[in-house]
Amino acid sequence: MSIRTFKGGAHPPERKDRSGGKPIERLTSVPQVVIPVNQHFGAPIQPLVKVGEFVKAGQKIADAEGRMTVPLHASVAGVVKKIEPRMQSNNTEGLCIVIEPKDPPEGESAQDFMPPLDPFACTKEEALARIRAAGIVGMGGAGFPAHVKLAPTKPISYVIANAAECEPYLTIDERTLIETPEKIVDGVAIVMKTVNAPEGVIAIEENKKHAIPYVQKAIDQSPQVKAGMKIRIQELKTKYPQGGEKMLITAITGKQVPSGGLPMDVGCVVSNVGTLCAIVDAFREGKPLIERGFTVTGGACKTPKNLVAPIGTLISDLVKANVVETDEESLAKVIFGGPMMGVAVPSYEIPVQKNTSGVLLMSKEEAMQYEEETCIRCGRCIRACPTAVSPALLAIAIESGNYAEAEKIGLLDCIECGSCSFVCPAHRHLVQRFRVGKQVLRALKQKEAQNVR
Incomplete structure (x- = not known):
């Protein structure tokens, strides 16, 4: 099997050993859940319940x-x-529904799942309706509605299962590959059928090659594969950000998603491992997306773990119950997500959301901040950028307030992977500038559109 990759990227320390060998633990009880109402990329939704109401x-x-x-x-x-x-993991306050667990009234069920639905016997419309009804979004981080992604307007040649998990520290996808590979294969087959794709590819970085035999066995035993579906494994070079959609597509197909384009423009649909498992649950069990797996680790975490917990579980409750033990003296930072693209939060009082892939308890040594210096024009950021953008020129344009020039250089093509910041010898806070720059540019475009009206 050839090992493929993309041009650019970086090689941050992996630091996956602390949690990589830990089997997934399922939390059976929590004292409360704080569920953010809007956890998806798209239009906001509104509560349908009231305070005091019992819910299943x-x-x-x-x-x-x-x-x-x-x-x-x-x-x-x-x-x-x-x-x-x-407060939510994006460091903004958002409407949340707080539920205190309680047994249902006598004679009533504690669950309100949908009836199972055969994904290979139903229509495409029924499949997409089921995926939406289950509340499934991309669980790799973006939170994009899955039923929208799986309704492409162009022909699809490949369904790619993103099992790269290139972020340092995180190991929940690795454990899922080992513990429930048959669910991942089933999810790939369901998506292939939904988008009418002839081939499925499960993308795994070479630092997780020990998981390949488990996945290959699941492929060989899959009823859909035996019936003629084509699903294979593609081993990838261990490099960051190999798990980015555009990087995966380039590595596997040799094609590049055009600037401003989407994976479907090159005949691809990419789904995270967690998303695929949630899709399987929605069809096979009628189960909505109400829990997710994530990694808790870091230098200040005494008990690194891979957990499955209800959506809305507060990290503070895990600490109080000693599910997660911390070294408070060395704790310097709490990050939701990975260290490259994650967000530092002010406290433990933050809930797990649909797109929470990990919670890092960083020690002072790990979280050491470097003093930003003047750009030395070395070009390392340009070589590292996987989207062929010039981070140095972008930073200059943004710092001068020239957002039209920043857009021309490729601001909106930036995937905010942080490779440029990682390799910068001057410790320039590049990705932070680009995130703010995108917000300003979008606001300017909205204002311009309103003035035109």
């Missing part, structure tokens, strides 16, 4: 009409205690 696990508790929306479901059975703004 899997019951729809928020929704709205619109193509770019997905419903929200109760992750536990219990009583709605509050509906109020709370």
Whole structure:
């Protein structure tokens, strides 16, 4: 098997050894869940329940009409205690539904799942409706509605299962490959059928090659593969950000997604491992997206783990219950996500969301901040950029307030992977500038559009 990759990128320390060998643990009880109402990329939705109301696990508790929306479901059975703004993992306050677990009234079920649906017997429209009804979004980080991604307007040649997990520290996808490979293969087959793709590819970095035999066995035993579906494994070079959609597509197909384009423009659909497993649950069990797997690790974490917990679980509750033990003296930073693209949060009082792939408890040594210096024009950021953008020129344009020039250079093509910041010898905070720059550029475009009207 040839090992493929893309041009550019970086090689940050992997630091996956602390949690990589830890089997996935499932939390069976939590004292409360704080569920953010809007956890998807798209139009906002509104609560459908009231304070004091009893809800079942899997019951729809928020929704709205619109193509770019997905419903929200109760992750536990219990009583709605509050509906109020709370701090979320993006460091902004958003409306949350707080549920305290409680047994259902006598004679009633604690669950409100949908009936199972055969994904290979239903129509495409029924499949997409089921995926939306389950509230499934991209679980790799973006939170894009899955039913929209799986309704491309162009022919699809490849369904790519993103099992690269290139972010340092994170190992939940690795454990999923080892523990439930048959679910991943089933998910690939379901998506292939939904988008009418002739080939499925499970992309695995070479630092996880020990998981390949498990996945290959699941492929060989898959009823859909035996019936003629083509699903294979593609080993990839261990490099960051190998797990980016555009990087995966280039490595596997040799094609490049055009500037401003989408994977479907080159005949591809890419889905994260967690998303595929959630799709399987939605069809096979009728289970909405009410829980997810994630890694808890870092130098200040005494008990690195791979966990599955209800959506809305507070990290503070895991610490209080000693599910996660921390070294408070060395703790310097809490990050939701990986160290390259994750977000530092102010406290433990933040809930797990649909797109939470990891929680890092960083030690002072790990979180050491470097003093930013003047750009020395070395060009390392240009060589590292996987999207062929010039980070140095972008930074100059943004710092001078020339957002039109920044757009021409490729600001909106930046995937915010942080490779440029990682390799910069002057420790320039490049990716932070680009994130702010994108927000300013979009605001300027909206204002311009309003003036035109």
